[in-house]
Amino acid sequence: MVNRRSFLKIAGVGGVVFASRLARGADAYATSQDEFFFVQLSDTHWGFQGAANPDALVTLPKAIEAVNALDPQPDFIVFTGDLTHTTDDAAERRKRLGGFKEIISRLKNQKIRLMPGEHDASLDRGAAYSEFFGPTHYAFDHKGVHFIALDNVSDPAARIGDEQLGWLKADLGKQARDARIVVLTHRPLFPLFPAWDWATRDGDKAIELLMPYRNVTVFYGHIHQEHHFKTAHIEHHSARSLIFPLPAPGSVPKRVPLAWDPLQPYRGLGFRQVEAEAQPVEYKISEFPVVGKA
Amino acid sequence: MKRRMLLGFFLAALFETSLAQKPEAKTVQITARKFTFTPNVVTLKKGVPVVLEFTSADVFMGFNAPDLNIRADIIPGQTARLRFTPDKAGSFVYLCDIFCGDGHERMTGKIRVVARGPE
Numbered sequence: 001m002v003n004r005r006s007f008l009k010i011a012g013v014g015g016v017v018f019a020s021r022l023a024r025g026a027d028a029y030a031t032s033q034d035e036f037f038f039v040q041l042s043d044t045h046w047g048f049q050g051a052a053n054p055d056a057l058v059t060l061p062k063a064i065e066a067v068n069a070l071d072p073q074p075d076f077i078v079f080t081g082d083l084t085h086t087t088d089d090a091a092e093r094r095k096r097l098g099g100f101k102e103i104i105s106r107l108k109n110q111k112i113r114l115m116p117g118e119h120d121a122s123l124d125r126g127a128a129y130s131e132f133f134g135p136t137h138y139a140f141d142h143k144g145v146h147f148i149a150l151d152n153v154s155d156p157a158a159r160i161g162d163e164q165l166g167w168l169k170a171d172l173g174k175q176a177r178d179a180r181i182v183v184l185t186h187r188p189l190f191p192l193f194p195a196w197d198w199a200t201r202d203g204d205k206a207i208e209l210l211m212p213y214r215n216v217t218v219f220y221g222h223i224h225q226e227h228h229f230k231t232a233h234i235e236h237h238s239a240r241s242l243i244f245p246l247p248a249p250g251s252v253p254k255r256v257p258l259a260w261d262p263l264q265p266y267r268g269l270g271f272r273q274v275e276a277e278a279q280p281v282e283y284k285i286s287e288f289p290v291v292g293k294a
Numbered sequence: 295m296k297r298r299m300l301l302g303f304f305l306a307a308l309f310e311t312s313l314a315q316k317p318e319a320k321t322v323q324i325t326a327r328k329f330t331f332t333p334n335v336v337t338l339k340k341g342v343p344v345v346l347e348f349t350s351a352d353v354f355m356g357f358n359a360p361d362l363n364i365r366a367d368i369i370p371g372q373t374a375r376l377r378f379t380p381d382k383a384g385s386f387v388y389l390c391d392i393f394c395g396d397g398h399e400r401m402t403g404k405i406r407v408v409a410r411g412p413e
Contacts, residue, residue, distance in 0.1 A: 088395050
């Protein structure tokens with residue numbers, strides 16, 4: 001059993017603890033009860049077959065075993081899209097979504113929040129995804145933090161769209177300007193590297209709506225690696241994948257998966273734990289490798 | 295009268311000169327199909343206007359060259375036209391920005407803009 005403290009130690013050895021402090025007063029929310037942590041997994045691409053991950057069938061189960069070994073357990077678990085690998089075959093898409101659903105049923109903690117990636121949703125505008133997992137965008141509150149799941153993938157053109165932006169505006173309108181807000185999404189909302197399609201076409205509109213709020217942090221996936229960025233005071237943190245890592249933005253001519261290394265299997269893959277602290281408003285991010293016996 | 299004729303000749307000569315200096319717009323046809331652009335390398339001259347004509351051989355696609363700030367939707371059964379004048383030399387990636395299936399991520403090409411040589 002690996003407990004939380006030893007996990008943090010592992011993370012510390014690897015130098016992958018990232019503290020994100022939003023140094024703005026949110027005293028109204030500050031009680032010890034408000035502190036909690038959640039786990040973010042991303043880009044599991046269930047159904048992928050290829051040399052980039054010859055262990056694709058066991059990578060996600062191993063990660064789930066690692067999450068199950070956390071002690072204490074997280075308050076909830078989020079998957080930020082690309083749950084499945086895309087297929088043109090609608091029946092196969094449903095089979096993969098069903099397979100993914102079965103695998104995550106093995107999570108000890110069944111408080112799970114899902115959102116689609118373009119591989120799940122772009123070819124049928126989220127139809128199959130919604131059959132299995134419900135709405136593609138939604139909001140919820142947890143211990144003083146307002147979470148917003150944004151869908152920037154059901155439109156194959158990578159737009160959030162005016163309707164959802166209207167919903168976002170209305171949802172934010174109910175929040176105080178110093179509310180603690182976390183946005184969960186798949187693609188980066190800012191133009192991280194458009195030449196590799198690492199952007200949301202109307203992401204600037206979402207950022208504009210979020211900008212008046214002083215404590216906003218975005219957690220996303222899509223780029224299969226850690227990346228940390230700020231648009232003014234809004235922080236954006238991408239997560240590692242659980243299928244194959246991709247190169248750093250623009251570091252090579254083509255966006256192709258990094259080669260699988262049999263001597264270091266699962267290198268570059270992993271998941272993260274996010275500790276939400278209320279005073280000061282802070283998110284401590286700890287990155288974990290894929291381990292487990294699955 | 296003589297002065298007017300001279301002015302007319304002068305203006306006509308000026309007009310012809312400007313016509314001769316204005317480069318013709320070149321047309322380049324690009325076909326998109328799962329999961330390639332043909333051609334996938336397009337060479338253009340800096341300062342020479344070009345019309346890019348796109349058609350799709352199968353599904354809805356997108357053309358996007360973000361560093362040149364040009365994009366177009368490519369709808370099956372239609373020809374999309376994009377007129378622009380490259381204003382900088384270099385090599386610029388273009389990609390399909392409408393998710394079109396497994397292989398979408400590989401659907402890229404390159405626009406090479408070269409400096410204009412002596413005419």
